[in-house]
Structures are given as C-alpha cells and as structure tokens.
Amino acid sequence: MCSTPARSFPRCSPLASDTTTRASSDGRSQLSLLRVRDLKKTYGSGKSLLPAVRGVSFDVAAGETLALVGESGCGKSSTARVVVGLTAPSDGTVELHGRDVRDAPRDRDLRRSIQMVFQHPDQSLDPRFTVGQTLAEPVRLLMDDDDVRGRVDRALRAVGLGPEYRDRRPRELSGGQQQRVAIARALICDPRLVVLDEPTASLDQSVRSRVIALLKELQQERQVGYLFISHDLVTVRRLAHRVAxxxxxxxxxxxxxxQLFEAPQHPYTRALLAAAPVPDPRRRGSRARLAGETPSAANLPVGCSFQDRCPLVHDRCRVERPLLAATQPGHDVECFAVEALASQSGR
Ligand SMILES: Nc1ncnc2c1ncn2[C@@H]1O[C@H](COP(=O)(O)OP(=O)(O)O)[C@@H](O)[C@H]1O
Ligand code: SF4
Ligand SMILES: [Mg+2]
Structure with missing residues (x-):
C-alpha cells in the first residue's frame, strides 16, 4: 500500500536552497522564490524593433500568487515565456531560488521546478497520447514503472479525476477535464513555481470556478508559487495575493x-477596474473611464507612455518617463501625479 497521502507527490529532487523559506500567518512565504529584475524582451531586428517588455521587476514568494493583468498586447505572455525559459530575455534577470532560469536547459532540477499551464489545454496535451502517457512523460526516467503508475494516479486524484481517465485521449475529455490534466501535468514533478497564462479563459463560468478552487487548494497543500495571468479581474481578486x-x-x-482593488492609484489601473464588472454597481461611476487608443509599442512617445489617454497628464509627463516608486509599503506606482500626491500627504 502506498503511504503517500492521495494529494501529495514526493519531490523529484529538491532545490538546495529550499530551507530558506518561512511561512507568514496566511501561509505565504516572506522570502522570494522568483526574482525578476529589469526584464526586457524585444522582438524583431534592425529598424523594426518591438519592445514588448521594457524593464519589469517583481518577486513571487512560495505559496503566493502574483497576478499579471493589463490589456491584450501589454507583454504579459512575453514575460511569462521568459520566466519559464521558453524564450530568452533581451536583458535583465530571472532567478528561482537564486538560480538563473537561463541555466534550465542544462539543469534538470531547475527545469522541473518551473512549469507552465497555457490558455488552451491542447498546448500542453498531445492528442496522440493518452492522459496516462502525458502525465508519465515528465517522471518516467526518474522511477520504475510501478512508481510512475502510482504517481500518475495520485496526480489524477489531486485534480479530481479517477484512474479511469488514465487511458483516455484528450478528444474524449471536456475542456474543463483537459485543463485539469494540464494542471496535473504541470504539478506532477512538484514544481516550486507554476506560470498560468489565462488558464481559465477557455472554460465556462462553473468549470472556471472549480479550476480556481482547485488551484487554491493545491497551492495551500504544496506552497507552490503562482504567476497568474488573466483578463478576468473577478478571478484575479479571488486567487491572487498581489497584483501587478x-x-x-x-x-x-x-x-x-x-489594496489594489479598493484603492487603485495609477490612472490606468483606475480605468481598467472601471471597465471591468464590479460586484457593487454603486461604485462603478466613481472610477475613471479609459479613453483613446493604446500607442504602438514600436513607436512610443517620449515621456510617460500613458500620456495620450491620461486624465491627469501634465507637461512633465511629455518629457520625462516616470519610474515605479513606493507610495506606501508594498504599494508601488509609476506616475508623477500619484508620486506628488503621496509626497504631499507624507509631509
Ligand atoms: N514571437 C513574437 N514575435 C514578435 N512579436 C511578438 C511575439 N510575441 C508577442 N509579440 C508582440 O509583443 C507584444 C506583447 O505581446 P504579448 O506578450 O503576447 O502580450 P499579452 O500576453 O499581454 O497579450 C504584442 O505587441 C505582440 O504582438
Ligand atoms: S505620469 Fe503623467 S501621463 Fe503618466 S500616468 Fe501619471 S499623470 Fe498620467
Ligand atoms: Mg497573452
């Protein structure tokens, strides 16, 4: 009989610095698991350069969910792909427990420690393979066949699917079941960090709620960190501890x-929240509306890139670029107007 509880997987091979994390009262670690600094990703070459990610920094702690939100084309998926090592950064660093993710191709433990779940489960699931084969693939070289089988069954149980799903192929599953298998595949090696790029966007509302509840439960059990990308601010509010x-x-x-949902500070965040469905319709009118077109990333204005849509724009914004600065502990904003207000109220 297997002594491992149904919902836990033994670690494939722990990272050396695992012991450096400590839990806060809500179970989140205080120390950084993922550390991203001044990350840049530029596509193209010669005169046609597209700076998709222009110097992004953030941390994710063990057991924490950081959501990345913003309109389509703002660079969320590019950031995600660099973090998981699918594409190289143009500049900046991405470290997991102090190890550079660019070493992942040569470092098996590091590679297994970061996993990704895509918007469409068919990006993770090969239609030719059964669920069992798909789940076994990341672990089959690490253990013998019986252990692989046990591990696959535990992975299925962890996402609420029975062993009878082992022999099915993706086309025999619903969209929600496929995404559960994709999550099981991401988690089978017990990663430290899972990057979820719009994981519930292709699911209907009731399945979406179940997948979110599952992700929360798995995070509490395993202290896995999530970098969670979503358009759906209602889901973000339910799952994320912090939002960028x-x-x-x-x-x-x-x-x-x-803090972000109750007291958004950047004019863009305020407009983004105003455009989203809010549970309390009385609050909708008090927030700014988003006007104008997003400029092309290939042809950005001098100064603040939000200037042509901003209700608070002033002369300085057209000549100088604001930088992210703390307006209070744990709340950073990149805006001259907000910075000025924060320094007045701090006097
Ligand atoms: N492989 C690529 N080659 C060239 N441009 C790309 C590539 N991937 C994304 N882009 C461009 O980079 C910008 C950011 O895209 P993306 O990171 O996918 O944004 P988001 O996920 O926020 O919608 C967009 O202008 C997009 O067209
Ligand atoms: S820096 Fe200026 S243009 Fe940019 S968001 Fe702030 S007020 Fe608006
Ligand atoms: Mg995207």
Missing amino acids: VMYLGRVVEIADTE
Missing part, C-alpha cells in the same frame, strides 16, 4: 490585491 498591472511592457502599479 502592466501597460505597454511596464509594470505601472503593484500592490496587495485588496
């Missing part, structure tokens, strides 16, 4: 989730 708002390749605001 991106605009044209920059993080323009980052704060604890409740």
Whole structure:
C-alpha cells in the first residue's frame, strides 16, 4: 500500500536552497522564490524593433500568487515565456531560488521546478497520447514503472479525476477535464513555481470556478508559487495575493490585491477596474473611464507612455518617463501625479 497521502507527490529532487523559506500567518512565504529584475524582451531586428517588455521587476514568494493583468498586447505572455525559459530575455534577470532560469536547459532540477499551464489545454496535451502517457512523460526516467503508475494516479486524484481517465485521449475529455490534466501535468514533478497564462479563459463560468478552487487548494497543500495571468479581474481578486498591472511592457502599479482593488492609484489601473464588472454597481461611476487608443509599442512617445489617454497628464509627463516608486509599503506606482500626491500627504 502506498503511504503517500492521495494529494501529495514526493519531490523529484529538491532545490538546495529550499530551507530558506518561512511561512507568514496566511501561509505565504516572506522570502522570494522568483526574482525578476529589469526584464526586457524585444522582438524583431534592425529598424523594426518591438519592445514588448521594457524593464519589469517583481518577486513571487512560495505559496503566493502574483497576478499579471493589463490589456491584450501589454507583454504579459512575453514575460511569462521568459520566466519559464521558453524564450530568452533581451536583458535583465530571472532567478528561482537564486538560480538563473537561463541555466534550465542544462539543469534538470531547475527545469522541473518551473512549469507552465497555457490558455488552451491542447498546448500542453498531445492528442496522440493518452492522459496516462502525458502525465508519465515528465517522471518516467526518474522511477520504475510501478512508481510512475502510482504517481500518475495520485496526480489524477489531486485534480479530481479517477484512474479511469488514465487511458483516455484528450478528444474524449471536456475542456474543463483537459485543463485539469494540464494542471496535473504541470504539478506532477512538484514544481516550486507554476506560470498560468489565462488558464481559465477557455472554460465556462462553473468549470472556471472549480479550476480556481482547485488551484487554491493545491497551492495551500504544496506552497507552490503562482504567476497568474488573466483578463478576468473577478478571478484575479479571488486567487491572487498581489497584483501587478502592466501597460505597454511596464509594470505601472503593484500592490496587495485588496489594496489594489479598493484603492487603485495609477490612472490606468483606475480605468481598467472601471471597465471591468464590479460586484457593487454603486461604485462603478466613481472610477475613471479609459479613453483613446493604446500607442504602438514600436513607436512610443517620449515621456510617460500613458500620456495620450491620461486624465491627469501634465507637461512633465511629455518629457520625462516616470519610474515605479513606493507610495506606501508594498504599494508601488509609476506616475508623477500619484508620486506628488503621496509626497504631499507624507509631509
Ligand atoms: N514571437 C513574437 N514575435 C514578435 N512579436 C511578438 C511575439 N510575441 C508577442 N509579440 C508582440 O509583443 C507584444 C506583447 O505581446 P504579448 O506578450 O503576447 O502580450 P499579452 O500576453 O499581454 O497579450 C504584442 O505587441 C505582440 O504582438
Ligand atoms: S505620469 Fe503623467 S501621463 Fe503618466 S500616468 Fe501619471 S499623470 Fe498620467
Ligand atoms: Mg497573452
């Protein structure tokens, strides 16, 4: 009989610095698991350069979910792909427990420690393979066949699917079941960090809620960190501990989730929240609306890139670029107007 509890997997091979984390009262670690510094990703070459990510910095702790939000094209997926090592950064660093993710191709433990779940489960699931084969693939070289089988069954149980799913192929599953298998595949090696890029966007509302509840439960059991990308601010509010708002390749605001939703500071964040469904319709009117077109990342104005859509724009914004600065502990905003208000109220 297997002594491992149904919902836990033995570690493939722990990273050396595992012991450096400590839990806070809500189970989140205080120390950084993922450390991203001044990350840049530029596509193209010669005269046609597209700076998709323009110097982004953030941390994710063990057991924590950091959400990345922002309009389509603002660089969320590019950031995600660099973090998991699918593409190289143009500049900047990404470290997991102090180890550079660019070493992942040569470092098996590091590679297994970061996993990704995509918007469409078919990006993770090969239609030719059964669920059992798909789940066994990342672990089959690490253990004998019986152990692999036990591990696959535990992975299925962890995402609420029975062993009868082992022999099915993706086309025999619903979208929600496919995404559960994709999550099981990401978690089978017990990663430290999972990057989830719009994981519930292709699911209907009830399945979406179940997948979010599952992700929360798995995080509490395993202390895995999530970098969670989503358009759906209702889901973000349910799952994320902190939120980073991106605009044209920059993080323009980052704060604890409740702080960000209750007291957004950057004019873009305020407009983004105003455009989203809010549970209390009385509050909708008090927030700014988003006007104008997003400029092309390939042809950005001098100064603040939000200037042409900003209700608070002033002369300085057209000549100088604001930098992310703390307006209070744990709440950083990239805006001259907010910075000025914060320094007045601090006097
Ligand atoms: N492989 C690529 N080659 C060239 N441009 C790309 C590539 N991937 C993304 N882009 C461009 O980079 C910008 C950011 O894209 P992306 O990171 O996918 O944003 P998001 O996920 O926020 O929608 C967009 O302008 C997009 O067209
Ligand atoms: S820096 Fe200026 S243009 Fe940019 S968001 Fe702040 S007020 Fe608006
Ligand atoms: Mg994307």
